[in-house]
Amino acid sequence: METPHSAYLDQLNDVQKNAVTATEGPVLVVAGPGSGKTRVLTFRIAYLIEKGIPPWQILTLTFTNKAAREMKERIGKVVGDRANQVWAGTFHSIFARILRVEADKIGYPSNFTIYDSDDTKSVITKIIKDMNLDKNTYNANAIRSRISSAKSNLITPILYAKNEELMQQDRMSKRPHLHKIYAAYTAKCKQAGAMDFDDLLYRLFELFQRNPDDVLGKYREKFKYLLVDEFQDTNQLQYAIIRKLVNYDKSDRNICVVGDDAQSIYAFRGATIQNILDFEQDFKPHGIQVFKLEQNYRSTDHIVQAANEVIMNNRRQIQKKIWSDKGGGSPISMIKAMTDSEEGKRVADTIIEQKNRMHLQNSDIAILYRTNSQSRIFEEYLRRYNVSYKIFGGLSFYQRKEIKDLIAYLRLVVNPKDEEALRRVINFPKRGIGQSSIDKVSGQAAAKGQTLWQSLPEAEVGKRAKQSINEFVDMVKKAAHKAATANAYEVAAYMAKQSGLLDLLKADNTVEGLGRIENFNALLDGIKAFVEDDTVIDVDTLPDKSLATYLQNIALLTDSDDKDKDGDYVTLMSVHAAKGLEFKSIFVVGLEEDLFPSFMSMDSLDGLDEERRLFYVAITRAEQLLTLSYANSRYRFGKMRYNEPSRFLSEIPDKHLANANKTSSRRSSSDSGGAVRSKVSGAFKKKTSSFKIDPTTFQPSPSSEIKAGQKVLHLKFGEGVVKSIDGGAANRIATIYFDGIDHPNRRIMLKFAKLQILT
């Protein structure tokens, strides 16, 4: 083998270069934010290829399709077309590919369906109902996540029932039958020929476990070099599979994992940073090499230092100190708003200002929030200001009803055992097969030990329903027959028409209806594009335009995957979705206790540490400008809530803040230098004292009801009398006299004001 000395190596610093060229044996790369992690990974792969390793012997596992695609692109720039022959993809998609080939060995059909979390939830809900359990105690979402974490920890239903700790927890939460639901759910999925997201991992593990020689041996032989991106986000199950592939006798153990414990933000779905620590131990006997990338090439010093200070508050971490030589740059700014809507306005104002003063493009700017539901207000103001924007996340394209409906028909065509799909479409559009008929057939199926689909032709139901069922079955069979020879688009177009979905959508002329038909057509266009796409993905996959292959492709897509990067827009997304991205200017909004950190995480220190890492991820997305904002009050779940500013704000030292002391609300403690420094928002607690009234009992009246002469209560200014109202209908301004404050006559925009009418 030759040792390449390509020019691209000169683009790397010393540590990066060492991490790239240490190709043999186990390697751990600890990579801080902005430290050139992707660059190291891609150059490493390019280096392997140039060294003469056949690209198809290299397996690269990522968490998002986007990361995999970008990596392939960047490798391609160095080594050309050979990049396409590297096995690079998400854990889920690579494993699904292997499972398609080997499914029969674990009792699954090769055309198995992939259940998304909605399918999973609905199966679980149905089981709970069938078992006559209380659906409030047995909360479907809670159970789904418990089952999911069991699988992620390699706990089968049988092991679950034997696990005293888990069973004890279930008894404590009054859900002693949870393990039975888990068992029933597993059986149902298997019967339906379906795998959920966790199964794609678990079933592969099972496959390897049960077929150590023929199957596992084959893939060990095939994948000589393994690379794992974002290793801190792997769960136990994923690591177990990785170990099966590379950690065995006589293995060269050519594995390279890249990760940053400080950016682990997926513990909620079973990821554990313990894997990084274990990795070091597991591969120590085999000469593990550890590289730490600490130089940050992304952000200016204020941002990097603030990030370091914040993360220091976490209890457990791999020691490292991120540094930047980009100079101080702008200090971090703060926006303190009274209401969520004021927060939206001021963020939009600041965006306009940055665009004007710093000549930023829309695409240089991103607004990051903890929960997707926060996007609405920013959307409103950006639209009002005519700033183009794009929202990522939220309801993905494939989660829309009209899309799921057609997909369900297609799923049924490919795999008639898919009961979720069958139930979804058997009576949509309405064809007179009501709930009671379905329940009847379902009971008959259970009695005979058949799937629902198998029982349909022999269903014993009323005459009209029977007739409809027969027509429905015929339609699906015809489509299935067609699918044996036709491509995905032909079947989809046929089904769209025959099912009646297309006609139903066309009949709806409302604005929403037009949107739906647009989506529906976009889906058909997408299927057409899939059929007509002639790029070869890799050597192992023959071009296959079948419906089954199409469905497999989209099941593992996420919203962020089908975005078009072109266009100049401000990006709005959750912090989770922003991982791996960077922008010149970042707004982290909604920094309030119970929101960020989320109330769901507040009961444990682990949860809080994870929120802090999330905050760390958020602020390290910024290259030059970072703006943090919070609102004292916001609407949540239909009610006005009052929140303290996030504790994370107090973890950033004043010296990194632009306007640390310029606020009316915490004037009192700023001179002590501890304004934002106190532990757990001690200083902020005083902020409530600036309210004249108790926010928790304050009930704002609709602004349309405010009239001259009324006595009103204002959250901040207290009691006042409305003197007059002027301005147009949409922009009514009230002049209100508040006794005992500076400038007692205040002009208040009713649109933004929260006023409670007293008389």
Place this chain on the structure above:
DNA sequence: GTTGGTATCTGTGGA
């Protein structure tokens, strides 16, 4: 079986 109205629940992140 279908329709329309009311009660109830939900509430974070995502492959």
Place this chain on the structure above:
DNA sequence: AGATACCAAC
């Protein structure tokens, strides 16, 4: 607030 589940009336 919005989605969904449930129930009574048609």
